[in-house]
Amino acid sequence: MICPVCSYAFAVAGPDASGRAATLVDCNHCGKFGLTGSLVACLPTLLAQRDAAPKLSHVIRRAHETGQLLLLDSYTTEAILENPLPRPRFVLRAIGSVECVAAVALFGQQRSMLIGQI
Ligand SMILES: [Zn+2]
Numbered sequence: 609m610i611c612p613v614c615s616y617a618f619a620v621a622g623p624d625a626s627g628r629a630a631t632l633v634d635c636n637h638c639g640k641f642g643l644t645g646s647l648v649a650c651l652p653t654l655l656a657q658r659d660a661a662p663k664l665s666h667v668i669r670r671a672h673e674t675g676q677l678l679l680l681d682s683y684t685t686e687a688i689l690e691n692p693l694p695r696p697r698f699v700l701r702a703i704g705s706v707e708c709v710a711a712v713a714l715f716g717q718q719r720s721m722l723i724g725q726i
Pocket residue numbers: 611612613614615616619635636637638639665
């Protein structure tokens with residue numbers, strides 16, 4: 609099935625093992641999470657908000673990375689969506705490598721300056 613949050617095509621959904629009225633989703637992009645029945649009904653409306661899907665997917669992924677299974681209800685989802693979208697980590701990595709290249713270039717410059725002084 610398609611992940612109800614990020615629309616990734618290879619998510620697996622099933623009933624929640626705890627017996628709660630929730631659907632368990634295992635998405636290759638977001639990770640594992642649960643959706644309550646009431647959230648399933650109002651999720652399309654909530655996701656119509658700007659950046660809603662990336663915000664929700666990010667929070668689910670963070671929880672999944674720390675070994676937590678997030679059970680989302682409509683109250684929790686609305687609270688998550690009130691927060692701003694975090695800066696993507698790949699952008700930080702890209703800035704890091706640019707700084708690294710600049711540092712190497714600077715090092716090369718200083719070395720050639722030293723060579724010039726000798
Ligand atoms: Zn997903």
